[in-house]
Amino acid sequence: MRTVERAVVDGWVVAKRNLIKIKRVPEILVFVLISPIMFVLLFAFVFGGAIDPGGGVDYKEFLIPGIFAQTVVFGATFTGAGLAEDMQKGIIDRFRSLPMSSAAVLVGRTGSDVVYNVLSLIIMAITGLLIGWRIREGALDALAAFGLLLLFAYAISWVMAWVGLMVPSVDVINNASFIVIMPLTFVSNAFVPTESFDGVLRTIVEWNPVSALTLAARELFGNIPPGAGDASDAWSLQNPAAYTLIWVVLILIVFVPLSVRQYKRSASH
Amino acid sequence: MTEMISATGLVKRYKNVEALRGLDLSVPEGKVLALLGPNGAGKTTAVRILTTLLRPDAGTATVAGCDVLADPDGVRARIGLSGQYAAVDEYLTGFENLEMVGRLYGLGRARSRERARELLERFDLTEAADRPSKTYSGGMRRRLDLAGALVAEPPVLVLDEPTTGLDPRSRIQMWDVIRELVDSGATLLLTTQYLEEADRLADDIVVIDHGKQIARGTADELKAQTGGERIEVVLADPGDRERAVPVLARVAIGEVTADNGRALVTAVSGGAAALEQVLRDLRTEGIEVLDIGLRRPTMDDVFMTLTGHSAEEHSTADATEARKEDA
Numbered sequence: 001m002r003t004v005e006r007a008v009v010d011g012w013v014v015a016k017r018n019l020i021k022i023k024r025v026p027e028i029l030v031f032v033l034i035s036p037i038m039f040v041l042l043f044a045f046v047f048g049g050a051i052d053p054g055g056g057v058d059y060k061e062f063l064i065p066g067i068f069a070q071t072v073v074f075g076a077t078f079t080g081a082g083l084a085e086d087m088q089k090g091i092i093d094r095f096r097s098l099p100m101s102s103a104a105v106l107v108g109r110t111g112s113d114v115v116y117n118v119l120s121l122i123i124m125a126i127t128g129l130l131i132g133w134r135i136r137e138g139a140l141d142a143l144a145a146f147g148l149l150l151l152f153a154y155a156i157s158w159v160m161a162w163v164g165l166m167v168p169s170v171d172v173i174n175n176a177s178f179i180v181i182m183p184l185t186f187v188s189n190a191f192v193p194t195e196s197f198d199g200v201l202r203t204i205v206e207w208n209p210v211s212a213l214t215l216a217a218r219e220l221f222g223n224i225p226p227g228a229g230d231a232s233d234a235w236s237l238q239n240p241a242a243y244t245l246i247w248v249v250l251i252l253i254v255f256v257p258l259s260v261r262q263y264k265r266s267a268s269h
Numbered sequence: 270m271t272e273m274i275s276a277t278g279l280v281k282r283y284k285n286v287e288a289l290r291g292l293d294l295s296v297p298e299g300k301v302l303a304l305l306g307p308n309g310a311g312k313t314t315a316v317r318i319l320t321t322l323l324r325p326d327a328g329t330a331t332v333a334g335c336d337v338l339a340d341p342d343g344v345r346a347r348i349g350l351s352g353q354y355a356a357v358d359e360y361l362t363g364f365e366n367l368e369m370v371g372r373l374y375g376l377g378r379a380r381s382r383e384r385a386r387e388l389l390e391r392f393d394l395t396e397a398a399d400r401p402s403k404t405y406s407g408g409m410r411r412r413l414d415l416a417g418a419l420v421a422e423p424p425v426l427v428l429d430e431p432t433t434g435l436d437p438r439s440r441i442q443m444w445d446v447i448r449e450l451v452d453s454g455a456t457l458l459l460t461t462q463y464l465e466e467a468d469r470l471a472d473d474i475v476v477i478d479h480g481k482q483i484a485r486g487t488a489d490e491l492k493a494q495t496g497g498e499r500i501e502v503v504l505a506d507p508g509d510r511e512r513a514v515p516v517l518a519r520v521a522i523g524e525v526t527a528d529n530g531r532a533l534v535t536a537v538s539g540g541a542a543a544l545e546q547v548l549r550d551l552r553t554e555g556i557e558v559l560d561i562g563l564r565r566p567t568m569d570d571v572f573m574t575l576t577g578h579s580a581e582e583h584s585t586a587d588a589t590e591a592r593k594e595d596a
Contacts, residue, residue, distance in 0.1 A: 013372045021360040024401055094356040094417065097320045099346035100373040265324075 006101040014108025032116055036071040036124045044131055053193045057224050064133040065217035066190030068124060069210055072153035073185055075117045077177040079157040080164030082109055084173045103260050110157040117153050121146055136222030145220035152213050152244055155251035162259040165266050190214045194232050206234035209247040216240035271298045273425050273456040279328035281314050288314040289480040296458055301451050303471035304460040311480035312460035316429045320350045333425050349418030353430040357413050359403040363394050366402060367416055374421040388416040408439030426457045432466060444469060476575060483575050491571045498540055499564050500547055504531040505557035516550045
C-alpha cells in the first residue's frame, strides 16, 4: 500500500509539472482542441448526407459519440509523445536518479493527459450541441458516458506510455500511434453502423472495444433508440459498457507493469 | 577512511563495443575523484552504473554503503547527479525545477521551497528564478542542474562532464562553485575530458581509456610519470644551438632535444636550482636567450605518454562508441 501511496504523491508532483507546460505553451492546447472540432464538422457535413445509420436515427446524433471515442483514444498519443520527449531531453534520467516511486512519472503523465481529454470532450460536446447533437437521457447517464470514455482513454494512454518509452523520438511515436489508432477507430462503428461491414471485418468491428465504447456512449446519451443502429447479436455489443470495462481492466493489468518495467530499464542515451 | 564510492570489476557491453572492461574505482569520504578520459572512454557508462541508471554486466559497486544493484533506492536517496545534458525542465522556472526535485526527494512542500530559494541564491540565479529555464544561458542551465543535484544535500555527488560545452568564463564560474562544494566536505566523482579540470578540482585522478584504468594518482604523480619537470629554452640565434646543448646537458636527466629551429628541451630534476644554473652558464657562454622556463608536463603529455596516442586521436570504433555514449 505504501508503494501505491508514493506513486500517487510523486505522480501528482510530476502531473503538476506537465500541466505547467500547458500554461507556458498554450499553443499546444489550441491544436489539441481544434482538431476535434474539425472532425465533428467534417464528418457531420461531408458524410452526413451519404451515411444513413438506419432506424430513423439522425447521422449527427449517431456520429458525435463516435467522434468522442476516436478523439479521446487519439489523445493517448500525447502520453507517448510526452514521454518520448522527456527521454530525449534527459529528464527521465534525472527522475530515475531520484529516490521517487518508479511508477510516478507514468502515473503523473497518464494523469495529466486526462486533463487534455476532459478539455477536448467539453469542446466537442459544445460543438456537437451547436450542430444538433443532444443529450437525451439523464445527467447521470451522460456523466457515466463521459466517464467511460475517459476511463478507456486512460487505459490506452498506458499502452502508448509503453510505446513512448521504447521509441527513439517524438516523430516515431506520432507515426506509430497513427498506424495503430487509425484502424482501431475506423474499423469500428464510430462512423458507420456495424451492419455496413461484412464477413471477417464485421466480426472485428463487433469485438473491437472502440465499437463497444461508442455504442455504450450512444445508449447512455440516448442518441439511438435501444436496438436501433447497431443491431448485433455479439455479446460485446449486447453489453457494451461491461465489455468496455473488461478491456479497461485487461489493458491496465498488462500495460501498467509493462510500462513501469520499461521505465526502470529505459536508457535515454 | 570510509569509502563512499567503491566499484570492482565493472563490465558493460553494448552490441559491438565493450564500454567498460573491468573498471575499479574508490573514492574516500570527502575526497574528489576525477575520471579522466577522451570521448568514448567509458566515463558516462561508469557514471550511469554508479547512479543506478544502468545495470553492469559484471562487477559490483556500492555508493554511500548501498549496493547499486541490491538497494538502488538507498543509492538514489544518497546521491546527487548532475549530468552532461543539463536535465532541467525548460518549461519550468528555475524555482519550479528545484521545488519539484525537492518534492521528489521527499522533502515536503515547505522545505522544498526553502531549499529552492537557498540554492537559487547560492548559484546566483535569484533574478532568473521566476523565468522559464528555456530562457537561461548555457552556464545558467548548468548551474541550475547542479543546484538540482544539491537539493537534498546528498553525501555523494556525481558530476558528469560539468563544464563540457561551456564558454571559458562559465567554466571558471562552475569550477569555483564545485571547489566550494568540495571545501564543504562533499564526496565527489567527476568525469571530464579536460585535463586542466581534473588537475584543478580532484585529489585523485583515474585515467581511463577503452573502458579500463590506465593510470591512477594525484595530478603531480601522473605528471611525474612523464619525466617530471623540463627546461625549455628558446635561443635568440639558432646558430648558438651547438654551444647551448652541452650547457643544458650538465643538468639534464636524459637527452637534450632540439628542434630544427631555436628551441631546446630537456628533462631535469633540480627544478629551480637547475634553471638558475642553466641561465648563469648561458650568460657566461655569451648565449642570448629569448625565452626560458621551467615547465611541468601538461596533462595532455601525460595522456600521450600513457596511451601512445593523444586524447583526440581515436580510431573509428571508438568514435562509434563515443557517439553511442553521447547521442
